[in-house]
Amino acid sequence: MRLRPAMVGWYNPPRLLAIAVRVAISTVFGEFADRREALATSRPIDPSAIEPNLDYSLESVDSDFWLDFMADTGDGWNSTYAVARLLAEPDLKVRGTNEPLMRGRILVMGGDEVYPTASRDGYRDRIVAPFSEASVGKFDPQNPPHLYAVPGNHDWYDGLLAFLGLFCRRRNASAWADARPGRGLGGWTTQQTRSYFALKLPHGWWLWGADIQLTGYIDQPQIDFFSHVAREWMEPGSRLILCTGQPSWAYVDVNEPEPQFTNFSYLESLAGLARKKHRLCAVLTGDSHHYSRFLEGDRHYITSGGGGAFLHPTHQLEDKTFKWPYPPPGVEPVAGQKYHRRFHLVRDEHTRQATVFPDHKTSRRLAWRNLIFAALNWQYTATVAILYAFFTWLVSAQGAYLGTSLQAALAPEPLPPFVGSVQTYLSFALISPWPTALILTSIAGYYYLADFPSYWRLVIGLLHGTIQAAVVLIATCLLARWLPTMPVALFIVAAGLAGGVLSATTLGVYLLLSLNKFGKHWDEAFSALRIQDYKSFLRLRIGPDGRLKIYPIGLKSVPREPEKGQLRKPPLHPHLIEGPIEIH
Template identity: 40%
Template sequence: MTDVPTARDLHAPADMVRWYAPLQLLQTASRVAVSTALGDQLDRRILRPTPTHELTDFSHRDQLVLDFVSDSGDGWNPTYAVAYWATRPILRVQGLHGRAYELPRASVLVFGGDQVYPTPSRAAYEQRLVLPYECAFERSDPPHPVLFAVPGNHDWYDSLATFTKLFLDKQWFCGWQVHQRASYFAARLPHDWWLVGVDVQLGSDIDANQVDYFRALAERMGPRARIILCTAEPHWVRAHEQRDRQARARRVRDGNLAFLERLFGPRIRVFLSGDLHHYRRHASADGQIQKITAGGGGAFLHPTHVLHDDPLVGGYGLRCAFPDHATSRRLAWRNLAFPLKNPSFGAVTGLLYLLIGWNMRAALGGPPPAEFLPALSDMLSATLRSPWAALWLLAIAGALVWFADARRLHLRVLAGLGHAAVHALAVLALAWLGGQLGRTLALEWNGPGELGLSLGLLLGLGWLVSAAIFGVYLLVAVNLFRRHGNEAFSSLRIQDFKHFLRLHIRRDGALVVYPIALRRVPRRWRTMIGADPGQPKRVPDDPHPDTRPGLIEAPIVLGPG
């Protein structure tokens, strides 16, 4: 599409978040720091308890269709693509082996967490979530569909203030009625199925109000109840990825998920979560308990090949991953183009190259030798003699050790120092190159021309080289060591491989889960002039065949009773 968001046009379609833009990094880091430090003191859940008897009841229906959409409000193309296809009256999807399905529109929509990126504000929600969904489904006819929302960590970065105004204090979200007054909820579905949504507030404990609410809910359920449990994080994946067996056992025993499993027992049949922006399904041996991560509602793609494939605690085996591991690994190679995909990132690292090189030159006292290795030795000595050059180098090394993704301290230090050493070598190589160009052009050492040329090279080539080194580091980390999955793929801002879940409770009481894939989201949209409020204002105008929805895998059926 040709629309470009501008600062003066709040309602312009949003581009994908540029996570490595320097100002964005600072803003996100400050929000995370404040919310982490003050989260417990600003816990809005305590102020908005839900009466233990409050419950949305759909049990009178003979069947029901429910959509689960998580991690949605990022760029326009993926967010609107999911909103557009999820709101079609009949969704026609291509299944495996040529089979086609016609699925009616859901009467319940569950947002599974992280409804907005990068940090919550009224403007961000309006541009990145409300605008796409209003464009797809501004108004509905009776019987109106119903909306529930689970807050994720990005929703909590303003202590849930904007989430509360948007989802809890209003009766409507675009064409959906809002049926919750707290950040957690429950609904009784047909054939003794139950929908439960939990708020774990930045990974902290479930608050006392929720404990009372869910305990009362458990007492109301009969022995044949079957629960669809929605959480903002896939705790089963987080626990499984802990290599420390004692830590894993402790988290399984004492975590929020363990509390809910003890409370509801084997009645939990489906675990749904987002947070990780890919599709990954684990299942019990008989297939009657499913643990599904489905964070494909609109945010950048997360890799699948960095996670372990062995069964989870309890014997839940991995049944499907989307994208598959080979595709995920291949996509990671795009980090070789890191400077092109994140052009402003090198401004900061290039400036650091300039500061180190400039101070090193001041301590060098004369042009470095023409031969590189002797010159490298002299420049390294000069760097260590210069307090400011050494200080900047130590600051970079410390930051890269902190950034390194490793469970053990010695590995983290090794990775960070190795990364820093490559940058240090690049600074010295660029400084040497500047000296050689000055010598070739017969410029006087530290004269205006030679100094300007050398510093210009440090800044300009440092901009490019430092970003390229960072991209190679991410590629090696994610493909060789299966680390830095979030950092390596947030840099790529991949719009494609989006998905959502459509769950159908049939008349016979069985639950069928359809994992809907958008392997490629449209890049172009055609505006529908004079469209009815119940109709989409834009429709896909991209001829690529992969923009049509299909199934990730065959429908998952949980039998009745």
Template identity: 30%
Template structure:
């Protein structure tokens, strides 16, 4: 059965399966804008992280069932609480006891599940968490004898209610199905086997590290780090990718590396001392794709864009936000990253900065990413903007009806008439030609502006962009609708009631706006190559296939192996399975057919710090400033 059939069994399921969020629907645009504004106010005046300083918090250990284990399997998934089919498909793969993957032997389920942010969309609330995250994950793993640990860090969507619902769900030590929660704050440190550590940071909408969070890591992490220890840092966003456009984006993570991991403050000597530990892996979501940056080593030779061969000595930066939300593009990712960049305003930073290069394999790959992005303007595509966001088509239709009335009044004044209906009736061939030329000019003008601007700035023509362009496009459509109404007015008897002409105008404007207006808006979005509007190319399509997660293994030899996994298609057919081994029986959805999971790229290994690789540049003993 599909999602619509499942929704008939809400009482038995104990949650309501949800459709993917339509990000360009007027309702979602308005609601999200309001929540973003409110979240900014919380960030400025009511930082929940400061309040969390009063909560008890300690060091976590994994696996829960065997704290003395010499190896561990870990799962990382992010951006998961969107449409049911995608979220539940990933959750079912995560919950499988052993996951069959082409190539390696079946991979055991993780004893530790890390949720990397944005556990719910579009905004956080208790009901939204229940329907979009807790329900699907509880159904995927109702119980587990090994009690896998679940830890979560908040993303921007978790912060849109000030973190209230997040703390209720993840910080009260309540189980979610078979997964056990133990954290009491929105950040955590987990001790792992073989001298590895997992750290989850709460950057609160890109803000600095609050004092309670800093003191938590100075108390529970830094004093325990010993020479050769290795750290996995999970953050809510891949700030390293933004460092090219925002030189200070990586500052907070670099400060954490230098002042918490690589050095610590000795209260006895009142000086900073080296810990001998190192961050070996940065792991994040937020961007709904898979991409990996590998550290360039001194013996790699020149050339920042070269494909780097596998080498366990390399530190890695991995983005994997494929847990359930819409797919994001990869073809605009920078090829090389010096971190932090030379233009960063940090007072103390590594010099020279370590360089990282983009690995060849992304998901989706660059070619497929470009092809998928074009779907927003392809009217034959199931992901065409007005087809995927019907509310947007309605909105553009209404906007064009209003614009048509305004233009009709302006046309009447230009003709020297006070009654718009009389102006429509009296219009002749010259008026029709004038309106047609005006519509064509308004449509061509954005291209002229774009090409001319490109020649001035970049010495080459560029596609039209900017808000003025989209306004001109919509005025061109409305003028075309008025032109069509004038043409119709010349074909119908003059005895018709005047209101019929206005009705014709409104109908023509609504149809033209909903179809042609939406199409021109989609083309404008497709032509834009940076910023928020460029992100609408994918978010406007709400593609709920192409999902995945990262499974990791710390072996007895101390090496960390990463298996990036993909589900090319979300499950669309579900069966109902009764869960009887609980105090009250309930029903859960399970995939009707086995899911196919494959490797995105070959597994790669990260050696523990000190296993054959040169140490990172030592941090300056002086206090760093962000």
């Protein structure tokens, strides 16, 4: 039996290096050889009418039509498997509502289906395996529910190759090839032929799934496809659910909204073509691994990225208001006019607390785990310890060249505490080019890390680097005073260990303060924690009257399964995060 994968260690230096290489390669590939354009050529779509496989409009006309949305899965086994178990249940009993919530006829995955990078093995071990385990005995193989997926940036890290093999295997018959069915993923079967799709739902509802690649870029064939769907296939006044790869409304810098908001704004304009009177009702996404909901007018912008990846915080979220040269969806543009885009974080009308999961208080409390960053990310700590030991060896060699030892040189002097020792240490370090080069490299790294705008990035980066150097320097001086007779080799090891632990702890404090005080480094701070709990997904219901209800379902705690052996399948306790959200 294969080991069940643990949560990805994002501060494991070899893994970070491998991810960086894959990101660089995929970025270049995406710019010079976009696979989506090749797919549009090799898998043409009939322009006259929507494909029957993608038309659900005649299903459940006189009853409820259910569909599910989840995003950001395929990280650790425990979290992915727990969400898969909930999705696989034929009907789900959820605390907060008395009505049973039926399993969706369709499951839509909203991006980042595997972590840390896409590969056939990664998909097999981190998503296919847990979904298959969760599906045993839950589905009718003669009438399986359908599965659609939009790729996220992690799915693009192999140029979309593994994603296409898993989710886009189905092929229509042509003069050149026979029809081919989709692939099974647990109890679901894939239906799409490209990385984007349009689904016709009952009662005038449509669902679009858009592929925004790595940087939000939408290729021209995809633009042509959705434009054609909006003009030719959708009846005037159709209502639309849009699934996209990231919450641009939450990420946008209100002082400089371009280019971050540009691609999403253009996608919105396609969805809400004013001349056809289509109505964009809801935008669903992941990428942020939590639940939140923003409102602009009567449009709901929902992030539900709790499908199995590590938890992201919520207490950095805030309302976003900025000027934009193009109108909101469904509004005819006026030449030369600018429009205010106002995205309001939904709050409880009684408590005025944001309806997010986890709540702000819990999110802020969880951030304090960064104080034990060194223990939670021991691979990073060990790597930094080795680097500090190497640096101490270089400085010690410089002292030996000058006829003394580092320990003797850092002995107590008549000056104020540490002043003489600091001066001596710095003179040893800066007299040789190699230690100096390491110092400059570390300063550049802290500058690059700083998630602050322009001038403040330099200030924060230098301040962080200075504190890191001061902490390690003081620790080395203390060791020299406390252990003056220790053999040089052991002293170098001790200095490296002390430096690694203190440097990693200092980084954790930096991340904690940046997030809790300034709302920065929310990704870096929580990826360090690898929290498996606080999962979420959406269950949607279109009633016979055409009304849409969205049920945001949360799971506070994920059971811990052993790496090997029989699955225990302890009971799960899902609850309704808010709502249900009703859209007419």
